[in-house]
Amino acid sequence: MKYDVAIIGGGILGCATAYRLADNPAIRKLIVIEKESDLGTHQTGRNSGVIHSGIYYTPGSQKAENCRVGRRQLLEFCDREGIDYEICGKVIVAVSDDEITRLHAILQRGVQNGIRCNPVDPDELAELEPHVRGIAGIRVPDAGIIDFRSVCLRLADLVRERDHEILTNAEVIAIEPRSDHSVVQTSAGEIEATLVVNCAGLYSDRIARMAGEEPTFQIIPFRGVYYELREEARHLCNNLIYPVPDPDYPFLGVHFTRMLDGRVECGPNAVLATGREGYSLIPVEMKDMMEILRFRGFWTMVRKHWRQGIAEMAKTLSKKRYLRALQRLVPSITQDDIVRSRSGIRAQALDRNGELVDDFLIIESDRVVNVCNAPSPAATAGLRIGQLICERVASRFS
Ligand SMILES: Cc1cc2nc3c(=O)[nH]c(=O)nc-3n(C[C@H](O)[C@H](O)[C@H](O)COP(=O)(O)OP(=O)(O)OC[C@H]3O[C@@H](n4cnc5c(N)ncnc54)[C@H](O)[C@@H]3O)c2cc1C
Incomplete structure (x- = not known):
């Protein structure tokens, strides 16, 4: 045929x-x-x-x-x-002074893109998400x-x-x-x-x-690990809670996502996967890894982003480190509140100059x-x- x-x-x-x-x-x-x-x-x-x-x-x-x-x-x-x-809306939360400028830049982009979004102060934030502690935020009702x-x-x-x-x-x-x-x-x-x-x-x-x-360019597989809130801890998140993302990186940072069935996921982080379908750390898919290691752009990217790379890997290997990232948004969350769940792999193109194609x-x-x-x-x-x-x-x- x-x-x-x-x-x-x-x-x-x-x-x-x-x-x-x-x-x-x-x-x-x-x-x-x-x-x-x-x-x-x-x-x-x-x-x-x-x-x-x-x-x-x-x-x-x-x-x-x-x-x-x-x-x-x-x-x-x-x-x-x-x-x-469900259109439940989300909040983007700044927790430190240095994030405020970046938060404003996101708000401006939202306005330029014609997106409904408005700044919220700590009291309004606490009304929307009572367990979040932020110094400023943006509410996006259409997420x-x-x-x-x-x-x-x-x-x-x-x-x-x-x-x-x-x-x-x-x-x-x-x-x-x-x-x-x-x-x-x-x-x-x-x-x-x-x-x-x-x-x-x-x-x-x-x-x-x-x-x-x-x-x-070459596709670089970035693995993201998710945790999930135990049932007793689901009250810590009403809807969607996001950090202020790092502008040098195409990923949004670990966030809280309520799902349609009521479960709440936390994550994902972003580390180099051990294969294009390397959903767990082992086994390493040698053909995929060799392809990545032979690509010039990969090494340029490593030179630029090795700090973020190490921080993200630490989150993958250590529940404590992962928890710390979550606690920036919801300080009362504890180690017992989260359990490791699934992982996903993003296909992200990287060019020969080591730039992640945006x-x-x-x-x-x-x-x-x-x-x-x-x-x-x-x-x-x-x-x-x-x-x-x-x-x-x-x-x-x-
Ligand atoms: C962790 C994570 C979180 C994300 N969060 C969001 C989000 O919240 N909102 C959002 O909008 N986007 C999100 N994205 C992005 C979104 O999921 C992807 O952009 C989208 O799913 C891409 O769809 P796709 O069809 O291109 O890829 P895929 O869903 O990967 O489909 C590609 C298909 O091609 C098949 N295939 C590959 N090679 C061959 C072959 N040789 N022969 C036959 N078939 C082949 C594969 O088996 C696969 O089924 C996220 C992605 C990830 C990984």
């Missing part, structure tokens, strides 16, 4: 792209190819589940624009499809919580209902260009497609290379569209990113 479009990766971006294309009359037949036995089991199923408002991102950036539009599209989709979510995997699974159902295919247990191992199409070699056989879309998340650089690109990055060639950097808030922005890819793809068929 020859397909118009083959999408590699059955996470939220692959499924959102398929959903957008499935409604396009120019596309007769498409397929989503996923290596796992189920969809959304990597980043999509292992994230914090926060519907971001878009407050943090550089005005005019793809993150800022697509988060704002994508959030609205996500909520409309969930309303239409009966998927649970929310959701299970992104349930969105991904529903998108896939709708793709199937429109007579397109989702193929699981099929790992893409090679892509061969032919005169007017590509042959995608998978562990489950060959697939011919006029156009290939690479939504392979943690493997997007490898797939781009298979497709003939020579990416100037914005979303999509690279197109004749027959392949590669989604090369889609870190947070890409789950919130998923439907919008899918729409943008669909526009690029459909224009080639019309």
Whole structure:
């Protein structure tokens, strides 16, 4: 069977792209190819589940624009499809004088990005989150919580209902260009497609290379460990409590997240993972590690960020250190209040100069569209990113 479009990766971006294309009359037949036995089991199923408002991102950036539009599209989709979510709002909390300037800068960005956000003083903070001790804060009423995997699974159902295919247990191992199409070699056989879309998340650089690109970046897997509040300690967090993030780093810092089922997660931190799917410290995936160690940009990044790296690793190895980071926001939390839970791995592109690529990055060639950097808030922005890819793809068929 020859397909118009083959999408590699059955996470939220692959499924959102398929959903957008499935409604396009120019596309007769498409397929989503996923290596796992189920969809959304990597980043999509292992994230914090926060519907971001878009407050943090550089005005005019793809993150800022697509988060704002994508959030609205996500909520409309969930309303239409009966998927649970809750817009509970969040607070960003400054605990020391040196964080105040950074807090103001975030507030300004929020205003520039058109996000509803307002400063709160310690009394207002205490009303919103009685166990938080901060000297200033920002309230963002439009942040929310959701299970992104349930969105991904529903998108896939709708793709199937429109007579397109989702193929699981099929790992893409090679892509061969032919005169007017590509042959995608998978562990489950060959697939011919006029156009290939690479939504392979943690493997997007490898797939781009298979497709003939020579990416100037590499995906670095950053592992984040979560803890969870014991049931008796859940009262310590009403909704979402965030620290003021380090502006040199693309991660938001360990935060408290109430989930739809009432549990409260704390985290994630961010350390180099021992493999692209290294969800625990051992075993070390040698092929992945060698690839990272051979990449020049990695060593430049290490020289720049080794202090943060050590601090984050200490949090992974020591519950006490992790607790200390949480206590900056909620001082009364104790070691007995938290238990270690799951971990997730972020796919973060790093360029040859050792800079973590901040914005979303999509690279197109004749027959392949590669989604090369889609870190947070890409789950919130998923439907919008899918729409943008669909526009690029459909224009080639019309
Ligand atoms: C810890 C963590 C917290 C986060 N928190 C948030 C948040 O609160 N809010 C938010 O908006 N975003 C958040 N994000 C970001 C968000 O989860 C991701 O941006 C988003 O899920 C990316 O989706 P994806 O489809 O690109 O990737 P993935 O979900 O990783 O999907 C990629 C898929 O490609 C498949 N694949 C890879 N290689 C192959 C191959 N060779 N053949 C076939 N299939 C292949 C994989 O198996 C996988 O299923 C977080 C991410 C992490 C890791």
